[in-house]
Amino acid sequence: MTASVETVTVKVLLFASYADWIGRETVEISLPAPATVADLVRQLRDELPQASRLPTRPLTAVNAVHATADSPLREGDEVALLPPLAGG
Amino acid sequence: MTASVETVTVKVLLFASYADWIGRETVEISLPAPATVADLVRQLRDELPQASRLPTRPLTAVNAVHATADSPLREGDEVALLPPLAGG
Amino acid sequence: MIHSFLTEQRLDVTSLLSSVGASDRGGIASFVGLVRDHHAGRQVKRLEYSAYAPMAEAECAAIVAEAETRWPVRVALSHRIGTLEVGEAAVAIAVAAPHRGEAFEACRFVIEELKRRVPIWKREWYADGSSDWVNPVAPHAATATEQVEVGSAGGRHG
């Protein structure tokens, strides 16, 4: 029996070009706690081969608010990876 | 017989508050040549008592083009005295 | 029909916007000036705009030409004269450009130049039945103000 590792499970939202590349709009991912946005992006790029096209530091949002690479993640957070914005 | 003095006769256009003060929209005025816009304003203020309310250096136009105090006047010119502009 | 910048008709902002829009100009900046219900502490009932029309038309044309020379823009400009009620549009400007920065700059240029150079005047009618000519430079001392000359109009901006 291995020592239990606490994890954080978050829902990743993908949009526009990122959704096209990865072929889906949502991914559920579990990370060792404590985890940051940067940890999530690193693990995504490692786990999904198509995700290697993602920038290493994409624009992100946590629960619909702009985030930074070191923003902490909590259980159940919705993390959005935002391709270059093109509104207006 | 007096020596003949060369003169310049111009038409003065008055607008808005200036027309109200002076009670008319056009005045014909003859000035000793050579004459400038400043000469015209001075003579107007002297000749028409109501014209003393005019500024000593009002905005002016000669033949519908913005002028300055030292703009020269020629026979038949239309000289407009422009109250403070209030367009827009 | 010769284009006129002055009109006694109500301004049609939508038409003005469409008149400058084009498939290669992605941004339209516009400015609309409305008749306000007060000025210098007095309640305004209506306004009367008058102009030295031939010169006003020529100055408007010159301002539009200057803006279109200075920036890659297309400009539409309309100024109302006659009697206006509170809330009606007195002036409308639309500027289309490939990029928004140019549209904003040129639009601002046109309204500033219009106020500086175009011979238009306004008389305000107040709630108490009195009226007064408006001096934007010195609203409380209109008649005493020494005017600054416009001089060689446009030269500053050439």
Next chain:
Amino acid sequence: MIHSFLTEQRLDVTSLLSSVGASDRGGIASFVGLVRDHHAGRQVKRLEYSAYAPMAEAECAAIVAEAETRWPVRVALSHRIGTLEVGEAAVAIAVAAPHRGEAFEACRFVIEELKRRVPIWKREWYADGSSDWVNPVAPHAATATEQVEVGSAGGRHG
């Protein structure tokens, strides 16, 4: 009805202008962004705008609130999503203020912040039938670009 900044309907600029005009706000600055017929040398047939809707609505609301806090203005903002044809309006902003300088500044602020913060994307469809996601930062190298973080959005302008 809850106000929505995103809409699939054609934008109604006239309504937007009237929604901010008031008898104590004399100037309305506006900006309308149109779909252009070309981009990065390619002929565009139509556009498809999509959004992370809840966040886009929240960011639009925040931008409007920031502008209305910073200047004495009233702001209206509408962004279209879905499929747009060339020449149609993608975004419209109207800003009314007592004085025109504030209207222009706040209008410029709103469009710049919208482009910087609001999660909206556009896919261009070209004459040859192909399509591409637009990266305004680097139109010729969209996928290779390292994104700069928006970080504490609005903090720069607080």
